[in-house]
Amino acid sequence: MDRSSPVPLYYQLAQQLERAVEQGELPPGERLGNEIALAHRLGLSRPTVRQAIQLLVDKGLLVRRRGVGTQVVHSRVRRPPALSSLYDDLEAAGGRPGTEVIGNRVEPAPAEVAAALGVPEGEDVHRVERLRLTHGEPVALLRNHLPLGLLPVLTAQLESTGLYRAMRGHGITLHSAHQRIGARAATAGEAALLTEAPGAPLLTMERTTYDDTGRAVEHGTHLYRAARYAFDFHLLVRP
Incomplete structure (x- = not known):
């Protein structure tokens, strides 16, 4: 001291x-x-x-x-501003990642998802919802939409690995993404899943990811517990 x-x-x-x-x-x-x-x-x-x-x-x-x-309890999850999956980042940090698949189904694409994936509104897309855990404690609620037929979306695989790793395993080369970060209060349902109080602050992330041909391969809307999660940035002064 x-x-x-x-x-x-x-x-x-x-x-x-x-x-x-x-x-x-x-x-x-x-x-x-x-x-x-x-x-x-x-x-x-x-x-x-x-x-x-x-x-x-x-x-x-x-x-x-x-x-x-x-x-x-556990250290805060810190992620770099890079195109990576939460599963891979937790595993690299020794966080023992786990996944609970809440939903895995095909549904008509709502307008926002259709625009992000470049498909007609109402066209069938794959919707996956997962609860991501570290050391058995929930840290994030993840919702992803994928073009239909992009890859087999198997619940057992999603429970054992990350979505990006599954994509790479099927020959998809991830190239870039557009991401927006914000914050809002948790709804009662979200709070129950994330073991937070209703109205607790949550970090939000919306991301559309593209492969090396410029095709949109997934659109995600994710929620993170603010007390357990942070983004780390390295900033340079603009000349």
């Missing part, structure tokens, strides 16, 4: 604990011990430790459980 720094001690401690969680030094399920013992070990006041812990509880990295104490 740098006591000469203008950065408050509670915030310095919170940053150190967050880095330890992100780097796996404090794995999921790890107990932090009680505030008094932690304050004594670090040479800090109990209110300082309590404030640092509360900051990470609010971020969703720690949880307080009666009779258990303060435990690490």
Whole structure:
């Protein structure tokens, strides 16, 4: 701790604990011990430790459980601004991704989906809805529409791998995508699936992906738990 720094001690401690969680030094399920013992070990006041812990509880990295104490939940999912699937990103980060397929059916394309995929409105398309989990905890609700006949859309395969990996396995070369990120409040149904309270903030992502011929191969509308998810960007100053 740098006591000469203008950065408050509670915030310095919170940053150190967050880095330890992100780097796996404090794995999921790890107990932090009680505030008094932690304050004594670090040479800090109990209110300082309590404030640092509360900051990470609010971020969703720690949880307080009666009779258990303060435990690490999971690190926040961080994704680069690249054309990749959430499944692959979670797997690369050691997040043990899982999938629950909620829906897998053919339906007429609504206007927005038809425009994105470049097909007539009302033409049959494949609609897939999945709940993506990491360490058994839901982090995202994914809805994707694909042109009919693009590839076999098998529920068993979707439960064991990501959609982009399945596409590549069928010879589809992903080239580029147009993506829009926003935010909104969770509906009651979405909140129940994502284990959030109704009205909780959710990150939204709408993406249309193209192959190397310029053909639209999927249109996705995804919802992410704001406390468990973040995009990382590297920005350069425009000359």
